[in-house]
Every structure is written in structure tokens, then in C-alpha cells.
Amino acid sequence: MTETARLVCIGCGQEQSELAADFRCTNCRDLLEVNCRVFDDRRDLESGGNLKALWVRRRTSLAPADLSGVWRFRELLPIVARIDEVVTLHEGNTPIYELPRSARSAGVNGLLAKHQGMNPTGSFKDTGMTAALSVAREKGFRWVACASTGNTSASMAAYAARAGMRSLVLIPEGKIAWGKLAQSLEYGALTCQLRADFDGCMRVLGEVIHRYPIYLLNSVNPYRIEGQKTAAVELMEQLEWRVPDHIVAPGGNLGNSSALGKGLLEMVKLGLIERLPRLHVIQAEGANALVRTVRETGGKRLISVAAETMATAIRIGNPASWKKAVRVLEATCGMVEQVSEAEIAIAKAEIGEDGIGCEPASAATLAGLKKLVAQGHVKPDEKTVLILTGHVLKDPEYTFKFHQGSLLEGEDSGRKLERELRQHQRAPVVLDAKADEVLRVLESNS
Numbered sequence: 001m002t003e004t005a006r007l008v009c010i011g012c013g014q015e016q017s018e019l020a021a022d023f024r025c026t027n028c029r030d031l032l033e034v035n036c037r038v039f040d041d042r043r044d045l046e047s048g049g050n051l052k053a054l055w056v057r058r059r060t061s062l063a064p065a066d067l068s069g070v071w072r073f074r075e076l077l078p079i080v081a082r083i084d085e086v087v088t089l090h091e092g093n094t095p096i097y098e099l100p101r102s103a104r105s106a107g108v109n110g111l112l113a114k115h116q117g118m119n120p121t122g123s124f125k126d127t128g129m130t131a132a133l134s135v136a137r138e139k140g141f142r143w144v145a146c147a148s149t150g151n152t153s154a155s156m157a158a159y160a161a162r163a164g165m166r167s168l169v170l171i172p173e174g175k176i177a178w179g180k181l182a183q184s185l186e187y188g189a190l191t192c193q194l195r196a197d198f199d200g201c202m203r204v205l206g207e208v209i210h211r212y213p214i215y216l217l218n219s220v221n222p223y224r225i226e227g228q229k230t231a232a233v234e235l236m237e238q239l240e241w242r243v244p245d246h247i248v249a250p251g252g253n254l255g256n257s258s259a260l261g262k263g264l265l266e267m268v269k270l271g272l273i274e275r276l277p278r279l280h281v282i283q284a285e286g287a288n289a290l291v292r293t294v295r296e297t298g299g300k301r302l303i304s305v306a307a308e309t310m311a312t313a314i315r316i317g318n319p320a321s322w323k324k325a326v327r328v329l330e331a332t333c334g335m336v337e338q339v340s341e342a343e344i345a346i347a348k349a350e351i352g353e354d355g356i357g358c359e360p361a362s363a364a365t366l367a368g369l370k371k372l373v374a375q376g377h378v379k380p381d382e383k384t385v386l387i388l389t390g391h392v393l394k395d396p397e398y399t400f401k402f403h404q405g406s407l408l409e410g411e412d413s414g415r416k417l418e419r420e421l422r423q424h425q426r427a428p429v430v431l432d433a434k435a436d437e438v439l440r441v442l443e444s445n446s
């Protein structure tokens with residue numbers, strides 16, 4: 001931490017000098033956030049020249065921090081003392097793609113996706129991990145830990161390995177995608193599969209960090225949020241600072257939507273963008289804590305749910321960052337929406353047909369966009385960006401089952417959706433090893 005940034009409680013506003021192991025306010029137990037004094041006056045930040053020009057110039061540099069799509073924006077991240085010692089895998093720098101088929105299906109004239117699944121470990125978590133793990137190393141920790149639905153753990157394990165640190169992963173047994181579990185093992189994490197869901201893993205970890213000197217890397221760690229907010233900055237730079245009308249993100253523990261919102265608000269404060277886009281958050285129907293919280297309490301009180309969804313990344317019933325997310329929704333006039341398992345599966349297949357692909361949780365964005373268009377919140381000629389959070393290869397079992405037709409077995413998705421589901425299924429064809437056989441199939445498909 002540098003003298004330009006301080007940690008402030010989002011509830012009571014108290015500045016924290018001594019940090020608790022669980023990153024909660026020592027006064028009222030609410031979450032903390034990094035508050036940068038320099039943002040009060042952009043001139044302080046621009047002593048090195050125009051920020052936008054400086055960030056573009058760094059793109060030609062080969063210094064490790066400049067090759068990172070997070071640390072390239074380091075003026076917005078005054079959280080480490082030594083920029084040349086950050087732990088980086090060249091995260092960020094993720095592409096924006098046009099999704100013409102998905103746009104047609106959503107009923108909009110054009111649609112963009114920022115694919116955070118193209119990060120080094122295949123999810124947006126890397127942008128936050130480089131930040132928080134760099135802080136952990138600077139503070140001299142040997143062990144880091146997280147509870148995870150799979151992506152945070154994959155990312156943490158990789159960054160800890162790069163830093164020569166040890167990592168402890170707590171994941172729900174049987175409820176994370178194989179690709180993610182495999183990553184955690186490959187990067188050498190001590191991986192514990194608990195007989196619990198994500199929320200249960202969080203509870204256990206909460207006790208462990210008080211009984212062992214281990215650094216918590218869940219998104220309650222405010223440095224994670226700092227790293228993740230740079231995705232919004234990178235997005236605006238890629239759009240040549242022309243603000244889109246809508247950004248749509250999936251919501252689980254709600255760190256990501258909070259981070260994107262923080263990035264957007266800071267950019268407005270600094271005059272980097274002129275106005276805010278609306279930031280919408282989409283959840284799975286079976287893990288809809290934020291939807292219920294907003295609809296039933298006006299965002300005043302968290303309604304926890306017993307989470308169940310095949311989009312295992314967002315199978316979370318007690319989201320830690322719900323208050324931060326509510327604030328972002330209020331500041332950006334964002335909507336919160338929920339989508340069914342069939343709607344997610346169809347949207348995922350459509351993004352695949354655009355040649356992009358993503359994991360199920362990411363596809364909730366397109367499914368949600370369809371609803372926002374139908375409700376009139378998003379107009380066909382408005383500019384919308386979906387945040388795709390994870391790579392298609394994270395969860396091959398889901399994709400395979402979908403195409404085989406067994407994914408939604410036993411579920412009643414309704415006639416219309418069932419027809420749509422079938423239209424997107426492409427099961428592999430098993431044939432005798434003869435050219436005639438292949439030609440027969442080829443002809444019947446042309």
C-alpha cells in the first residue's frame with residue numbers, strides 16, 4: 001500500500017490502519033475498498049503526461065508490468081510499492097469480438113463481447129489475482145488461500161506458483177468443472193474438496209484464516225477488486241473511450257460487477273469518460289440472491305438462497321459483495337435479471353456458433369440480454385458489451401452433455417425452448433472407418 005491509497009469501510013466509512021485477516025472493517029464488519037486520494041485531482045495523476053497517451057505508449061514496452069493489461073494502468077492501482085516486482089502472467093489484454101449471430105438472436109443490431117476467458121488461466125480472475133497476490137508477497141506471506149467455485153482457485157494456484165508461494169484451495173466436492181480442478185492440481189495447490197457448497201467452503205475458510213497465518217484471496221480482498229476494475233478501463237480504451245450504452249455481466253459472489261462499476265465510476269471522476277454506461281447483472285434462477293435482494297428489499301437487506309445451477313461458477317447463495325453490487329446498480333441505473341438453465345444452455349451454444357465460446361456462467365449474459373431487450377430496457381440500436389468471464393474449455397463436460405442431449409434431462413424447459421435446444425445440439429456422429437460413410441453424412445448435412 002502506498003500513501004496515496006487507503007482502505008476505507010463501505011459501511012461506516014472508517015479508515016483502516018490495521019487490517020483484519022478477513023478484510024472486514026474492525027468497527028462494523030462491513031467490506032473495505034481501496035480509496036485513492038489522487039483521484040480527487042487528475043492533475044496529480046497526469047504529472048507523467050496525458051494518461052491515455054501514456055497507457056498507449058506502454059503497449060510497445062517489453063517491461064513485465066507494461067506487458068500486463070492490468071499494470072499498464074498502474075496509475076489507477078497505487079497498491080504496491082515496487083512495480084518491477086509484481087507477480088504477473090501478462091494478464092488482461094483480452095480481446096473484444098463482434099457476435100453477429102448472438103446479436104440477431106437477442107434482437108439487437110450489433111453486439112460486442114469482451115472475452116475475459118482469454119486471460120492466462122482462462123478467466124477474469126487473473127486480473128484481480130495479479131494485484132492481490134502481489135500485495136500478499138510484498139507483505140511477506142508464505143501461504144495464500146481461497147474458497148472457490150473453481151476459477152479463483154485455478155488463478156490463485158497459478159499466480160502463487162509463479163511467486164514461489166504455497167496455496168490452499170477449498171472447493172465444493174463434485175460441484176466444480178473438471179478443467180478448473182485440473183488447473184489447481186497442476187499448479188501445485190493444496191486442494192481440499194469439502195463436502196459443502198461454495199458458501200460452506202467460505203465459512204470454513206473464515207475460521208482457518210483466524211487460526212493460521214494465511215492470506216485470504218477471495219474477492220472480499222479489496223486488492224482483487226482493484227485489479228479487476230482495470231477490465232473496464234481496458235474496455236473503454238479498446239472502444240476509443242466511446243462509452244457503450246450497456247455492459248452486461250454475470251453475477252455470483254458479485255466481486256466482478258462491483259469491480260467493473262468501481263472502474264467506471266473512477267473513470268468518470270477522472271474525466272477519462274464523459275458518462276456511465278448502464279451495468280446490468282445477470283444471475284441463474286437457482287442462484288438469484290441479488291435478484292431477490294433488489295426485488296424484495298430494494299437492495300437494503302441480503303436475501304440468501306440455497307444455490308443450485310449447472311453454471312457452477314455462479315452457484316453461490318450468499319454473495320459477499322452484494323452491497324457493493326447494489327451501489328453499482330444504483331449508480332449506473334443497472335438492472336438485475338435471472339435466467340433459467342435452458343436459457344443459459346441455448347445462449348452458450350449461440351456464442352459458440354459465433355466462433356467464440358465461453359463457459360456456462362458467462363453465457364448468462366446473452367440470456368439476460370434477451371430479456372432486457374424484450375422488456376425494452378435495451379433498444380436494438382444501442383451499443384452493448386457482454387462480459388464473457390470464462391473460457392469454453394473450462395467446462396467441457398457441460399458442453400458435451402449439451403450436444404449429446406443429456407444436459408437438461410428430466411427438466412421441463414417448455415416446448416419452445418426445447419425446440420431451440422435441439423436446434424443447437426451437434427452430437428458427434430459415430431461411423432465405420434469408411435469414406436463412403438463420411439460422405440453420406442456430409443451430403444445429408446449440406
Ligand code: F0G
Nearest residue numbers: 148149151152252253254255256389390
Ligand atoms: N463467471 C465466472 C466464469 C466465474 O468463475 C465467476 C465467479 C463469475 C462469473 C461470477 O463472478 O463472483 O465476481 O460475481 N467465480 C468465483 C470463483 C466465485 O470462485 O471462481 P463474481
